Amino acid sequence: MRETKGTGISRRAFCKTLAGAAVSATVMGSSGKSRASDGNAKRIRVAVVGGNFGATFWWHEHPNCVVTAVTDLIPERRENLVRRYSCLNAFESLEVMLKKAPDTFDAVAVFSGAPEHVKHSVMCMNAGKHVISAVPAALTLEECQLLKETKENTGLKYMMAESxxxxxxxxxxxxxxxxxxxxxxxxxxxxxxxxxxxxxxxxxxxxxxxxxxxxxxxxxxxxxxxxxxxxxxxxxxxxxxxxxxxxxxxxxxxxxxxxxxxxxxxxxxxxxxxxxxxxxxxxxxxxxxxxxxxxxxxxxxxxxxxxxxxxxxxxxxxxxxxxWKTDPSLPERMRHASGHGGSAVFITAEFINALVENREPTIDxxxxxxxxxxxxxxxxxxxxxxxxxxxxxxxxxxxxx
Ligand SMILES: NC(=O)c1ccc[n+]([C@@H]2O[C@H](COP(=O)([O-])OP(=O)(O)OC[C@H]3O[C@@H](n4cnc5c(N)ncnc54)[C@H](O)[C@@H]3O)[C@@H](O)[C@H]2O)c1
Known part of the structure; x- marks a missing residue:
């Protein structure tokens, strides 16, 4: 049985996790928020960068999402991501991930340190990937301009994960x-x-x-x-x-x-x-x-x-x-308490819902x-x-x- 080095997670167990996740569509709720519902819709393939705070979101619980690649510079944190998201496709850095497996994901969750958010977000958008970035979006006005221009020029979706x-x-x-x-x-x-x-x-x-x-x-x-x-x-x-x-x-x-x-x-x-x-x-x-x-x-x-x-x-x-107990934008499985005042499930769902519905995320x-x-x-x-x-x-x- 094949498994990712040092993680103890087998490929069979991994595939079972993926197969068990129901595929559903999202539609707009009456409040203007998107509403999770059953049906057939695309699955967004997410790559996660950063195995500390980046390992506290709920991508694996959203029926329209699957984590297909993970990366951290630090092996223990990489393994943390492998376990959390049942994803065996682990890379030693974002740069290597973009080079070696660019066709395996549609969007990147950038949870590296603050000084790297613009560098990493721009790198991902220029590679054709949608981006959700940890806060803050940028550290200088020049970075703000670069981020805005890159988002507008590429036409990809960008969201900041503000809790x-x-x-x-x-x-x-x-x-x-x-x-x-x-x-x-x-x-x-x-x-x-x-x-x-x-x-x-x-x-x-x-x-x-x-x-x-x-x-x-x-x-x-x-x-x-x-x-x-x-x-x-x-x-x-x-x-x-x-x-x-x-x-x-x-x-x-x-x-x-x-x-x-x-x-x-x-x-x-x-x-x-x-x-x-x-x-x-x-x-x-x-x-x-x-x-x-x-x-x-x-x-x-x-x-x-x-x-x-x-x-x-x-x-x-x-x-x-x-x-979080009842909000229609949250798929049933995600209606539970989560980090930072209940925000983590909402951030996760909003990014995926926006991509499925082909609209800008609320925190665009x-x-x-x-x-x-x-x-x-x-x-x-x-x-x-x-x-x-x-x-x-x-x-x-x-x-x-
Ligand atoms: N409530 C909130 O919104 C909240 C809470 C905590 C942290 N944050 C933010 O989230 C981000 C992450 O927080 P943290 O505490 O995990 O920070 P951290 O510095 O502990 O972790 C960042 C991780 O990114 C990895 N990384 C950096 N460059 C990389 C690259 N090129 N390829 C792969 N991995 C790379 C590092 O190895 C590190 O493990 C920070 O920007 C922080 O400000 C937000």
């Missing part, structure tokens, strides 16, 4: 916003706190050491752009450096800040305060949205529980649905860049002691300003 967008509270806030319940939602506070994550040198994710907080903005900005679809067009940002944190001369980014706090103006004249902090006695990804008729507060590590406050009626508990390249570029400019502002800077647009149409 805040699919946290259950964010789905609920989006629904309430679309129903007009906030009145005028004029101010939002969005934040991502992860104490010590970029503080100490670690292997193999050396790229995290001293990483500028605002170059990782999307878990914050995703709560804002992901609810109102507004664009953050101006920013003044300040940074602090809390001990212990590598000094600028000690990290490759020359970054002096462990914590960054940005105040943004939006294209509709509203205001958003977005924080990203690596040295803070707090944790989590959360938001609070303030409107003229209603405000909503996500639970916090400080003890706040989910609540809403309605004008004239006061504060009450906010009973957020567990959308424009939404991805609208969540990413404000942070890039915010970091520039912090380096200039809070100077108010304009955030260029990377939306569809003429080149950004």
């Amino acid at each position: 805040s967008y699919y946290r259950q509270e964010c789905i609920a806030a989006r629904e309430m916003y679309q129903a007009g319940k906030f009145g005028n939602l004029f101010y939002s506070e969005v934040e991502y706190y992860h104490n010590f994550i970029c503080t100490y040198p670690s292997q193999p994710d050396v790229w995290r050491y001293g990483f500028p907080p605002m170059l990782y903005p999307t878990h914050s900005t995703g709560f804002f752009v992901g609810v109102t679809k507004e664009r953050l067009v101006e920013v003044s940002c300040l940074g602090t450096r809390e001990e212990p944190f590598p000094r600028p001369e000690e990290n490759v980014y020359r970054n002096p800040f462990s914590n960054e706090i940005g105040l943004f103006k939006t294209d509709r004249g509203n205001v958003c305060r977005a924080n990203v902090c690596w040295r803070i006695a707090a944790g989590g990804e959360r938001a609070q949205w303030f409107g003229t008729e209603m405000s909503a507060y996500m639970s916090s590590s400080g003890g706040l529980s989910n609540s809403i406050e309605i004008a004239d009626k006061g504060r009450q508990p906010w009973n957020v649905l567990e959308y 390249v424009y939404e991805s860049l609208a969540m990413t570029t404000p942070g890039i400019v915010a970091h520039q502002s912090a380096l200039k002691r809070g100077e108010q800077l304009k955030v260029p647009s990377f939306d569809a149409g003429p080149k950004g300003t």
